[in-house]
Amino acid sequence: MIGQTISHYKIIEKLGGGGMGVVYKAEDTKLKRLVALKFLPPELTRDEEAKERFIHEAQAAAALDHPNICDIHEIGETEEGQLFIVMAYYAGETLKKQMARGKLQVAEVIDIAIQVAQGLAKAHEHGMTHRDIKPANIMVTSEGAAKIVDFGLAKLAGQVQLTKAGTTLGTAAYMSPEQTHGQDVDHRADIWAFGVVLYEMLTGQLPFKGEYEQAIIYSILNETPHPIASLRANVPPELERIVNLCLAKKATDRYQQMTELLADLRALKQSLEYGASQRSLAGSAQPPRKLAYLYGAGVVVLALLVGYVVFIPKTPTIDRKSIAVLPFSNLSESKEDEYFSDGITEDVITQLTKIADLKVISRTSVMQYKGVDKNIPDIGKKLDVATVLEGSVRRAGNQVRIAAQLIDTHDEGLLWAETYDKEMADIFVIQSEIAVQIAMALKVKLSSPEKKQIEKKPTGNITAYDYYLKGREYYYRHYREAYEMAGGFFVKALELDSTFALAYAGLADVCAQRESADSAITLSRRAIAMDARLPEAYRSLGLAYYYKGWMQKSLEASLHAIRLNANHFPAIVNVGWVLIETNPVEALPWFKKAFMLDPTTATSASAIGTAYMVLGDEANAEKWFKQSIEIAPDYWRNYLKLWQLYSRGGRYDAAKEIEQKLLANAPNYLQATGLSYLLDHNYVQAKEYYEKTVSIDPKFRSLDLAYFYKKTGKEGEAQKIFDLFTKRCQANIERGNERYWPRYDMARISAALNRKAEAYEWLQKAIDAGWIEYRWGMTDPLLENLHNDKRFRQMMAHVKAKVDQMRQQVEMMEQR
Known part of the structure; x- marks a missing residue:
């Protein structure tokens, strides 16, 4: 066909071909521009169904107007009855050819991925699924613009089904599990294929491979791809998480909308750019090695979702908005x-x-x-x-x-x-x-x-909404019986409207508060299935994961809620409490963001104090704890925090003074006083307060109490408590609890029983999980058998160095 003129298009050269046609470069002799002509194979023009599919393809693609989707100019037919589409011509090459020259830089991968995601999001918005996303169908122009081409399999939602049942039109390696079965597919098949392309761009190989089509399909259905990190060292964990979410076998477990995926990619790009600028500002300062895994995985960047106000402004200006x-x-x-x-x-x-x-x-x-x-x-x-x-x-x-x-x-x-x-x-x-x-x-x-x-x-049933409001009213009372009532109202709401996503989220929160985290996870996921853009559902899921100790999942779910609603206060607080155990440097701005939205609640001020206390900044911690007391002078937990600060800092006289105020507001909270005497090795006085505590609550058990029993000759009673806590800690760790406290408690138990080798092993595991409270470790009575060991002092010195480095990071940020 080279040299021929079809209509007013002069064929110049062949560009390529695929299952749905051959593409030529041509000149539009009327408008004097270069175009691309795609012809349906002659043998298919006799198939009326194929011809109908081709016409629908052109109509669907022509309706799109997006910089990352190939422009369609018109549809035509030769004198011989062969159909063709006239498309924009782009100088450049396919992503397939670009990848053949070698691995792309991570920044290039993210840039191309964002562009392709933008194009697909536009198509999906118009009810259109590509169903054949692969590197050969992505053009990269000489200016670096990505263009999705060949919507040859696209169809408008609700139109006539253009593919016979059982026919698989996508290239096998990029087909989703549902496509391999020849099932009807939706936009989530594009999300899967996008994940395959992303994996291939990063690693230079396909996630699912085989020597023939059925072997590839078997791999898609049954195998897990090699971790990206094992194939390429410099890939951010968050980017690998995004790919893995795209490649979930079940469509319901993937991203549910391309817009969600796009938001994560943009957030990652911003986080990496921010991280680069931070490194240039901080010079040689580096984040602690053991805590680094959550930097990428959570996309937790101060200027990203927290907003530009990282620290409380020095000038008192009020935002008009x-x-x-x-x-x-x-x-x-x-x-x-x-x-x-x-x-x-x-x-x-x-x-x-x-x-x-x-x-x-x-x-x-x-x-x-x-x-x-x-x-x-x-x-x-x-x-x-x-x-x-x-x-x-x-x-x-x-x-x-x-x-x-x-x-x-x-x-x-x-x-x-x-x-x-x-x-x-x-x-x-x-x-x-x-x-x-x-x-x-x-x-x-x-x-x-x-x-x-x-x-x-939120619902079409007003009575269900009324029950939902009653449920929320009881939930906010925050005591066990109120949670029971709240749960009952949420259930009534769901009985009237089984698709009421907010009611599922409310019931999930109740289950989480009642320590039924598994049920909370199930209910949260059901809420998400009902409404994939409901921030309350993701926040509930994050809370449930937090109670399970699944910190990374909790962080991801809470951050997703914030991406859907930047002002979602409960999710902002969730993020802060996850990060306080894994990276308090980044927890601090989240808590300050929460305080801006909730400036008259003592818990918001106390949370900031907690972050400063963990970072070893006693002056700022004291300031914020005192502010929390000013806000709520009758709330005993505010005094407890300040008592902990003074006790761990060796300010025992100040701690004693606060201890009295703590008792004045919570007369039955005697264990803090008992611990004070335990720290002084005053077992006679400690006995009085621990015995009173047990008489008030016969079920009260703590490792401090066990240690008191051990030091006063009640070995049997002590061992019962040690055994109880050992069983709890081991069960939590076996269930995947990522938090440091079960490991630290195991270290305390081992040390108290003078099993030093075990104690050091567990203490290191606690440190690896994020424990950095070295000042408490150096005074913790249960670690008494380790305090004089050189190994222990070296471990604490190492942790202190990390804390000092983190505190310096915060000081640099506050100075800016």
Whole structure:
């Protein structure tokens, strides 16, 4: 065909061919441009079904307009009846040819992957699945732009099925498990193939191989690819995690949307770029070796998801795009409807948090203003917000009236107000309308995806929603009986609507709090299956993983929740508590982000103090613990934290003073005082407090108590407790618990029983898992048999050096 003119296209040269046609380079003689012509093989033009498929391909591809998808100009037919598509011509080469020259740099791989993911996300958005993603179908132009070509297998969702059952059209090595069975497939088959391409770009080989097609298919269905890290040393763990998630055998276990995958790739790219800039700033400073595995795996970068405010600003400026939603007043005749007005308050907060450009104060900080006279300027200063939303709710039968007004905290000027009189069925419309109107009033950027999420109804059953609100109201009371009630209401909600994802997430949280982590994981996954873009579901999954001790999975799930909702306060807190055990340098900015969203809750201030304490910064730790006491002077745990700081720092007089305040607020919490005397080797005084503790709670058991029994001659009682804790620790470790505490407790038990070799082995395992509290280790009474050993002092010196290095990293960041 070289030299021929088809229509007004002059054929110049052959570019290549595939199962669905041959492609030629040609000149458009009318518009004087180069194009690519793809012809359907002549033997297939006689097949009406194949011809129909080809026409649908052209129509589907032509509807796309994206820089990472090949442009389609028109469809034509030769005089002999042969169909062809006219496509844009790109100077460059296929990814297949580029890869044949050698492995790509990791940065190049990520760049190409992001571009391809962007193109596929666009196609999937239009209901289109490529079904034949492979390096030969990805062009890389001379300018470095990636273009997906040959949507030869694409189809619009809901159109006529164009492939006979049992026919597999994808190249075997890139086919998903469901494709190998000839099943109907969706966009998740593209996600699988994308994972294969990504694996191949990184390693230079395919994840699933065989000498013939059936051998390849067997490998796809039954084998696990070699770990990328074993084939290439410099691949970030997070990138390997992304590939592995793409290559999950079950479609339901993969990324459910290409947009989610794309978000992870972009986050990884930003994290690597940020890490490079940090290294140039920090010079030779390096993160601790044993904690490094979570850097990539969690995509935990201070400037990434935490936002640009890493440390509390030094200048007191208030962001105009900030809001606190005060508790809506219940004006209903029934005071039992209090849960409903509180639920509306929280749901409006939730809707507003979906707007990334808006700072929204968390529920815990605003609920303190329920039922009290409100001084708007004072609230604005205390919560550091420019606006507050006040409102009221009146429910009568099937009708609801919600009044809301947006007020400027500086001058109490009214910025917006509206009253909604509607049926209960319209409650979700009211909530989304309020959020959209606030965004407009504050000139906040509201993206189309955010607006879509805001307008999404959580359930179509209003009675189920009512049960859900009751469940949440009980859950927030945070005691065992309330959790039982909450669980009952969530179950009732699900009985009425078995697709109610939020109710599954709520029930998962209840199970997690009741130490049924396995059930919580199952329920969270069910919520995700119902709504793959529900941050509450991923946060619940992260919480359940945390209770299982699966720290990396917990981190990933919580970070995913934050990618879906940057203001999701519970997930932000989850991330902080995971990182405090694995990398406190990165935990600190997450806790500070949480404090910005929740500035009047003692636990938010105390969390920052905990991070500083772990980092050995006693001055800052003391400041934040004292601030938590100022916020909640009656909450005993605030005093406990400060007591721990003083005790571990050798400030025993200050610890004794705080100990008295601790007892004043928690008269039955006597074990801290018992431990104080144990640290002083004053077993007579320790006996008084431990015996009182056991008399108050006969089930009380602790390793400190066991050690006290051992030192006072009660060897039998001590051994029972040691055996109990040994069994618990070993069970946790066998179940995959990654946290350091079961290993540290095993070290304490071994040391107390003078099994030094075991003690050192477990202590090293604890250090490898993230234990860095060397000051406690040097005073821990159960490690008494190790304290004078040279080996022990060397281990503690090594840990101290790591802590000092981490503290220096924080100081450098704070100085900037």
